[in-house]
Amino acid sequence: MPTQPSDARLTGLFLDMLAAEQGAGPNTLDAYRRDLTDVSEFLGRAGHSLADAPTQVLRDYLADLDSRGFKSTSVARRLSAMRHLYRFLLNERIRTDDPAAILSGPKRGRGLPKVLSIADVDRMLRRARELSEAADALPSKRLRSLRLYCLLEVLYATGLRVSELVALPRSAAKRDARMIVVRGKGNKERLVPLNDASRQAMADYLAATEAAKTEKKKDSLAASKWLFPSFGESGHLTRQHFARDLKELAIASGLQARLVSPHVLRHAFASHLLHNGADLRIVQTLLGHTDISTTQIYTHVVEERLKSLVRDLHPLAEK
Numbered sequence: 001m002p003t004q005p006s007d008a009r010l011t012g013l014f015l016d017m018l019a020a021e022q023g024a025g026p027n028t029l030d031a032y033r034r035d036l037t038d039v040s041e042f043l044g045r046a047g048h049s050l051a052d053a054p055t056q057v058l059r060d061y062l063a064d065l066d067s068r069g070f071k072s073t074s075v076a077r078r079l080s081a082m083r084h085l086y087r088f089l090l091n092e093r094i095r096t097d098d099p100a101a102i103l104s105g106p107k108r109g110r111g112l113p114k115v116l117s118i119a120d121v122d123r124m125l126r127r128a129r130e131l132s133e134a135a136d137a138l139p140s141k142r143l144r145s146l147r148l149y150c151l152l153e154v155l156y157a158t159g160l161r162v163s164e165l166v167a168l169p170r171s172a173a174k175r176d177a178r179m180i181v182v183r184g185k186g187n188k189e190r191l192v193p194l195n196d197a198s199r200q201a202m203a204d205y206l207a208a209t210e211a212a213k214t215e216k217k218k219d220s221l222a223a224s225k226w227l228f229p230s231f232g233e234s235g236h237l238t239r240q241h242f243a244r245d246l247k248e249l250a251i252a253s254g255l256q257a258r259l260v261s262p263h264v265l266r267h268a269f270a271s272h273l274l275h276n277g278a279d280l281r282i283v284q285t286l287l288g289h290t291d292i293s294t295t296q297i298y299t300h301v302v303e304e305r306l307k308s309l310v311r312d313l314h315p316l317a318e319k
Contacts, residue, residue, distance in 0.1 A: 010085075072105075083100045115271045129149055144245075159286055162266075
């Protein structure tokens with residue numbers, strides 16, 4: 001009887017397929033790997049593996065997640081990972097059945113995204129600019145402040161995913177660039193416009209990095225291909241580092257740190273555009289959403305704006 005491939009082997013084959021055929025990025029692959037490792041560990045305790053697990057044991061796994069206090073969104077994500085894996089194993093004829101096909105996930109309502117008000121974002125931008133212009137700051141501290149201000153201006157101007165933002169190439173800060181090319185999920189490219197404030201913030205930050213060059217540092221970060229370089233493995237600033245800096249800025253701006261993150265600012269970008277009359281399809285394109293249903297979490301903003309228009313402009317509306 002042939003030996004069954006190990007769970008690690010099957011997961012590896014599946015992740016290779018996602019990377020090669022669907023252009024999945026490192027963060028997506030890491031998320032799938034974590035989820036499927038947890039599934040594998042549960043199956044092992046139950047005396048099964050990914051190659052022979054029956055539907056009932058997978059159903060028991062979902063129940064176990066619920067008993068461990070996982071949110072419905074997390075349970076649904078694990079179920080999605082299992083469905084994708086077993087569909088792959090069936091297509092590759094590694095299994096003759098799909099035990100995850102008939103599993104049902106938790107019912108979940110789509111929550112509204114956290115959004116900062118325009119005034120809140122203005123406070124953060126103003127505080128970041130003040131820190132970047134502090135005359136008594138040490139050169140290294142001023143450079144970090146300029147970087148944070150640049151990151152904030154570009155994020156709020158473009159709505160980029162944080163992974164897209166920190167991995168911007170140095171060429172994105174070209175003097176006359178009105179648009180930047182962003183490589184998003186699935187390795188897909190899209191054009192995103194820049195406003196004057198973000199272009200100026202990038203120019204100031206880049207000028208400061210150029211000024212920081214010395215003969216001793218000709219092979220240092222100043223020569224990096226990244227706009228926001230780092231000594232880390234990736235070569236550029238990490239998402240986690242930016243998120244920490246952003247929370248510190250939130251506190252310095254009089255806001256609660258728990259309410260502020262790069263993703264919340266991405267939501268603010270989308271919501272503020274829609275509130276001011278932008279078309280949902282345009283916002284979908286700017287955010288890099290493949291499916292309009294993903295962008296429809298913002299329909300509450302559109303609905304509120306329509307109510308305001310009817311209330312304020314309809315000839316029979318009460319004055």
